[in-house]
Amino acid sequence: MSDTNDDSPITDVIFDFCGVLLDWQCRACLEGHFPQKTVDAICADDDPHGFYRYEDRMDAGEDFDDIYPDVVREQGDQIAGIFRYYIDHYDDALPRMLPGMEQLLRDLKAAGYGVWGLTNWSHETFHLAFEKFPQIEELLGGTVVSGVEKMHKPNADIYELALERFGLNAGSCVFLDDTRRNVTGAEVAGIRAFLFTDAAQARRDLASLGVRI
Incomplete structure (x- = not known):
């Protein structure tokens, strides 16, 4: 949690998307389509093929077509083809909302709290989140997307933009x-923040700041 001394009551909760609202699984997109050994390497934390690095560039606002030649040059045609498949079938990497999160959004709204989104996500694939899970768009008051704004968490500017845009x-x-x-x-930007693990812990963390739902 933040070390901020601001004791203002919480009125609004801002949510990341992948790993918080949505279950994002690169493996779910690739398994069964490519050799298992290759999929395991790509999905490992120390991925030698750089998928996370290339996707991070997309999240920061770069276009796939501008990044792809780098993938070909650095990884070769085979891995580059897998990366293209991954981006073209990105919705398969979003199998579900994480358990309890839709209800948490609904409970917060019902209790009068504002709920908002702030995500590092490519402008070319973000639409899939709302297409697959329209309830998220319906429940959130608004969402700031890094790839659209060409700003990127954890830099302060994107948090400040979200606060300004949402009027918070x-x-x-x-x-x-x-x-x-x-x-x-977020804490550097003056926002109290928690590391998310699951919906139950999120409820306990919010309750510790006086959020009543």
């Missing part, structure tokens, strides 16, 4: 993200 006071917000550096980025 940093001290009255709490942010949930599954990546430690993004939690730290």
Whole structure:
């Protein structure tokens, strides 16, 4: 949690998407289509083929067509083809909402709290989130997408943009993200924040700040 001294009551909760609202699984997209050994390497934390790095560039606002020649040059045609398949079938990497998260959004809204989205996601694939899970778009008051804004968590500018766009006071917000550096980025921007693990823990974390749902 943030070290902020702001004791303002929480009025709004800001959510990351992948790993918080949505179950994002690169493996779910690739398994059964490519050799298992290759899929295991791509989906490993130390992925030698750089999928996470290339996707991070897309999340920061670069277009796939601009990145793809680098993938070919650095990884070869076979791996580059798998990366193209992954992006072309990205909806398969989003198998479900994470358990309990739709209900958490609904409970927060019913209790009068604002709920918002702030995600690192490519402008070319983000639409799939709302197409597969329209309830998220219906429940959130708005979403800031890194690839659209060409800003990127954990940099302070994207948090500040979200606060401005949503009309929020940093001290009255709490942010949930599954990546430690993004939690730290929110705290630097003056937003109280928690590292997300699951819906039950999120409810306990919110309750610790006086959120009643």
